[in-house]
Amino acid sequence: MRAFIRFADAISVACAVIASVMLFAAVLIVCWMVLYRALGHSTFWELETAVYLMVASVFLGSPYCLKTNGHVSVDLLAHYLPRRGSDILAIFIGVVGFVVCGYLTYVGAELMLKSLHEGETTGSLWNPPKWPLYLTMPLGLGLTALQYIAEILRATLDLKSAQEGA
Amino acid sequence: QEIKISHQFKAETDGRDRAARLFVKEVNKRDPSIKFRIYPGQSLGIKPVAQLDALQAGTLEMAVYPMSYAVGKIPEFSIFIMPGVINNLDQAMKLKGTKFHELVQKIAEDNGVHIVTWWWTPGGFATKSREITGPESVKGLSMRAADPTFEAMLKAAGASVTAMASTEIYPALQSGVLDGALTSAESFVSMRLYEQTKHATVGGEYNLWMLMQPLLMSKKAWDALTPAQKKAFQEAADISDEFFLKLQREATDKMAETFSKAGAKVRQMTKAEYDAWVELAKKTSWVEYQQKAPRGKELLQLAIDATK
Amino acid sequence: MSETQIGLVLLVVTLMVLFSGIPIAWGLTLVSVSFLLVFEGPTALNVVGITIMDELSSFALLTIPLFVLLGAAIGVSAAGRDIYESLYRWLVRVPGGLVIANIFACGIFSAICGSSPATAAAIGKVGVPEMLKRGIPPGLATGAICAGGTLGILIPPSITMILYGLATETSIGRLFLAGVGPGILLVVLFALYAWIVTLIGHRRNPQTIPEEHYTLAEKMKGIEKVAPFIAIIVAIAYMMYGGIATPSEIAAVSAALALALVMVIYKAWHLRDLWHIFRDTVRESTMILMIIGAAALFSYMMSLLYITQTAAEAMVNLELNRWVLMALINVFMLVAGCFLPPVAIILMLMPILTPVLEANGFDLIWFAVILTINMEVGLITPPVGLNLYVLKGVAPQVPLPTVLLGSLPFVLIMLFAIVLICIFPEIALWLPDTLMGPGR
Ligand code: NA
Ligand code: NA
Numbered sequence: 075m076r077a078f079i080r081f082a083d084a085i086s087v088a089c090a091v092i093a094s095v096m097l098f099a100a101v102l103i104v105c106w107m108v109l110y111r112a113l114g115h116s117t118f119w120e121l122e123t124a125v126y127l128m129v130a131s132v133f134l135g136s137p138y139c140l141k142t143n144g145h146v147s148v149d150l151l152a153h154y155l156p157r158r159g160s161d162i163l164a165i166f167i168g169v170v171g172f173v174v175c176g177y178l179t180y181v182g183a184e185l186m187l188k189s190l191h192e193g194e195t196t197g198s199l200w201n202p203p204k205w206p207l208y209l210t211m212p213l214g215l216g217l218t219a220l221q222y223i224a225e226i227l228r229a230t231l232d233l234k235s236a237q238e239g240a
Numbered sequence: 241q242e243i244k245i246s247h248q249f250k251a252e253t254d255g256r257d258r259a260a261r262l263f264v265k266e267v268n269k270r271d272p273s274i275k276f277r278i279y280p281g282q283s284l285g286i287k288p289v290a291q292l293d294a295l296q297a298g299t300l301e302m303a304v305y306p307m308s309y310a311v312g313k314i315p316e317f318s319i320f321i322m323p324g325v326i327n328n329l330d331q332a333m334k335l336k337g338t339k340f341h342e343l344v345q346k347i348a349e350d351n352g353v354h355i356v357t358w359w360w361t362p363g364g365f366a367t368k369s370r371e372i373t374g375p376e377s378v379k380g381l382s383m384r385a386a387d388p389t390f391e392a393m394l395k396a397a398g399a400s401v402t403a404m405a406s407t408e409i410y411p412a413l414q415s416g417v418l419d420g421a422l423t424s425a426e427s428f429v430s431m432r433l434y435e436q437t438k439h440a441t442v443g444g445e446y447n448l449w450m451l452m453q454p455l456l457m458s459k460k461a462w463d464a465l466t467p468a469q470k471k472a473f474q475e476a477a478d479i480s481d482e483f484f485l486k487l488q489r490e491a492t493d494k495m496a497e498t499f500s501k502a503g504a505k506v507r508q509m510t511k512a513e514y515d516a517w518v519e520l521a522k523k524t525s526w527v528e529y530q531q532k533a534p535r536g537k538e539l540l541q542l543a544i545d546a547t548k
Numbered sequence: 549m550s551e552t553q554i555g556l557v558l559l560v561v562t563l564m565v566l567f568s569g570i571p572i573a574w575g576l577t578l579v580s581v582s583f584l585l586v587f588e589g590p591t592a593l594n595v596v597g598i599t600i601m602d603e604l605s606s607f608a609l610l611t612i613p614l615f616v617l618l619g620a621a622i623g624v625s626a627a628g629r630d631i632y633e634s635l636y637r638w639l640v641r642v643p644g645g646l647v648i649a650n651i652f653a654c655g656i657f658s659a660i661c662g663s664s665p666a667t668a669a670a671i672g673k674v675g676v677p678e679m680l681k682r683g684i685p686p687g688l689a690t691g692a693i694c695a696g697g698t699l700g701i702l703i704p705p706s707i708t709m710i711l712y713g714l715a716t717e718t719s720i721g722r723l724f725l726a727g728v729g730p731g732i733l734l735v736v737l738f739a740l741y742a743w744i745v746t747l748i749g750h751r752r753n754p755q756t757i758p759e760e761h762y763t764l765a766e767k768m769k770g771i772e773k774v775a776p777f778i779a780i781i782v783a784i785a786y787m788m789y790g791g792i793a794t795p796s797e798i799a800a801v802s803a804a805l806a807l808a809l810v811m812v813i814y815k816a817w818h819l820r821d822l823w824h825i826f827r828d829t830v831r832e833s834t835m836i837l838m839i840i841g842a843a844a845l846f847s848y849m850m851s852l853l854y855i856t857q858t859a860a861e862a863m864v865n866l867e868l869n870r871w872v873l874m875a876l877i878n879v880f881m882l883v884a885g886c887f888l889p890p891v892a893i894i895l896m897l898m899p900i901l902t903p904v905l906e907a908n909g910f911d912l913i914w915f916a917v918i919l920t921i922n923m924e925v926g927l928i929t930p931p932v933g934l935n936l937y938v939l940k941g942v943a944p945q946v947p948l949p950t951v952l953l954g955s956l957p958f959v960l961i962m963l964f965a966i967v968l969i970c971i972f973p974e975i976a977l978w979l980p981d982t983l984m985g986p987g988r
Binding site for chain 1: 571889
Binding site: 111122192197199204 | 312313315380392400401402403404417
């Protein structure tokens with residue numbers, strides 16, 4: 075159990091590193107685009123590549139955001155519950171989060187497969203395929219669902235240790 | 241049953257919304273049992289391009305859809321904006337009911353949508369620094385065209401092509417990122433682009449920028465209609481086509497008038513200029529189109545034959 | 549069920565789901581999917597994926613991570629401290645000078661950073677401990693940073709203005725300019741308040757006047773440290789109005805400038821420093837964009853079920869006096885601001901409000917400013933006040949009630965500013981109208 079939690083945590087951090095690199099690359103590409111255009115050239119692949127990279131960075135950042143408790147919520151109820159109650163609530167919220175992320179993973183995978191099957195492209199002059207863009211959604215949210223399993227396990231361990239302590 | 245119609249244009253004032261409302265009225269005259277609900281101005285919350293996904297999925301029944309948005313999924317549809325094929329509204333209406341119409345309908349249905357109306361919008365160029373005549377006049381200008389085959393031609397003419405969302409055209413013209421843009425006559429006015437440009441090339445017999453923006457229907461929803469209902473839709477579509485044609489003739493005049501009033505120089509393209517563009521289009525846009533779209537060659541030939 | 553009934557059920561269910569403590573992004577998704585399934589059937593779910601993906605893959609929206617990056621880059625460095633310290637050298641003889649220096653620093657930082665929590669964190673990290681150490685009342689110290697930090701979304705660049713511009717199809721450049729006047733107004737009002745409160749405090753307790761002195765040379769040295777930031781602000785303005793880049797592209801260029809600045813001047817070029825900057829950026833922008841994606845789904849659901857249209861129609865048909873209506877809208881936004889972050893409110897509310905505002909002849913650019921100040925209040929009210937989380941981080945020893953009580957006067961000032969801008973719309977509109985010509 076603890077090994078799995080460590081494994082999920084490590085994947086989340088790794089994804090955040092990749093997301094950081096992608097975001098940095100996007101910044102450089104847009105700067106290059108502005109400069110290149112100022113010199114009187116046509117821009118071609120720059121804007122779409124930057125969008126792909128930034129969308130990927132947003133989705134890949136999601137598991138890390140969860141791990142560091144970054145997804146904002148109204149945490150009023152947990153404050154008024156006793157320790158045991160708030161532990162159980164944390165597990166419940168973890169399960170809901172897992173279900174929603176799991177559903178969105180499914181929806182994203184469906185979108186990606188349909189696009190791959192149709193051979194859908196962006197329709198621009200550069201015209202890259204769209205499936206790599208869509209792939210980032212099931213990938214990022216699937217890993218978020220994985221991180222939710224880790225969070226549920228963590229909360230269960232907390233609950234157990236609290237019971238044993240009492 | 242209830243039919244949802246989605247589009248991105250302003251309610252009551254834009255021609256595409258008004259024609260959609262007329263269509264609904266005419267269908268209901270013939271079959272009051274069909275309930276319509278129009279979601280104008282992107283109010284359904286589905287982005288303009290993604291309306292096609294919603295139609296294919298059967299989530300949305302109808303949409304007013306600029307065909308150039310579909311080219312990522314259906315590359316054949318570039319024909320609806322191809323420079324040098326259809327040069328004015330009369331020619332565009334001539335295509336209705338021809339073999340060309342049959343084939344594009346078949347391609348549409350293969351892709352899960354049915355073309356209901358035949359609404360064409362003429363447009364043109366608006367630029368800041370110099371008037372647009374033949375291909376040599378765009379050399380060195382930064383332009384936005386929104387369709388890849390069109391962009392290929394502009395690029396070959398020496399323009400630098402910039403990709404951006406339509407909402408960014410105004411600030412881009414203002415700040416000088418763009419020197420000019422191509423779009424429909426109605427959009428030039430509704431996006432107030434006359435505030436930022438000094439020259440317009442629009443209207444007349446030789447129009448380089450023509451785009452079909454019809455009412456599309458989800459094939460699932462179309463197939464669910466009874467034969468009598470389909471007939472009612474067709475009759476209503478014919479009436480809306482006539483109405484839309486009249487609106488578009490007015491829109492071109494209105495654009496010319498609005499630009500003149502704002503102090504811009506307005507002109508029409510001459511035959512010689514147009515022919516020069518067509519020569520270039522044949523070597524660039526047309527070639528690229530036939531490479532990208534499997535049935536492109538056939539469609540292009542049918543369109544040329546039908547408009548002769 | 550009628551649309552009105554469905555709307556009321558939706559309101560109750562959404563509140564229940566949010567209050568359970570489920571993250572807002574997942575909560576909104578859950579409610580949207582459930583309502584679509586129950587009231588519209590499974591085919592309505594076919595576009596869930598494309599709705600979220602399409603919303604998020606707009607380049608204009610993706611400037612949000614870039615503005616967050618810009619704030620994080622500068623926030624990681626000691627720039628926040630430098631800004632307020634150099635200001636403090638000039639303000640040391642003024643009662644409440646340290647507080648005022650912090651408020652001014654928030655204002656300057658807001659002109660680079662598009663997010664409010666980032667602004668509060670950058671200045672508050674060093675500013676709050678320093679103020680507490682020098683005997684400033686804890687409520688005043690935390691309140692000044694809480695409120696000063698909210699300026700991040702009013703003074704351009706602003707994440708919420710970008711989103712508003714996309715939702716209402718108004719010019720983002722014009723929106724940015726409209727925030728300048730009201731932003732300066734708030735900075736001045738906040739500073740005035742700090743001055744008066746300290747002045748009254750001094751009468752009662754004269755020995756709290758600081759004994760520090762700075763020579764002119766020291767004061768000028770302070771300015772040197774602020775100069776690079778002023779340079780970035782000027783560069784942003786030049787690129788935006790000089791025809792070099794679109795407003796969206798400027799985000800990337802200024803993020804790159806800020807990164808270069810902190811790497812060169814503040815020597816934050818170790819991998820560890822960069823990791824801190826990007827880690828915080830990825831975390832905050834993912835949080836914001838997930839909420840935006842979910843809110844897009846939510847507004848699609850409300851529109852498909854005709855709740856949006858019914859609500860807008862009902863509001864128009866009330867035929868209230870337009871200022872009564874505006875007051876009601878403000879109350880609603882303030883309440884909503886307590887529970888939801890600004891990005892979610894804009895995406896869910898503007899489809900309903902835009903037709904109502906247009907029908908009543910309100911200017912959409914002007915309203916953006918009113919809305920933003922309301923959202924600023926929401927950022928410092930519990931239970932969801934992002935700036936409060938920041939304060940919890942930088943000053944854990946100050947109890948929450950003290951923070952809230954300390955923020956209250958600033959909230960009242962913001963409400964006063966809303967009234968002022970209603971009476972004198974020129975405060976917001978003069979600058980955009982002068983620079984961009986009157987128009988939309
Ligand atoms: Na700002
Ligand atoms: Na709040």
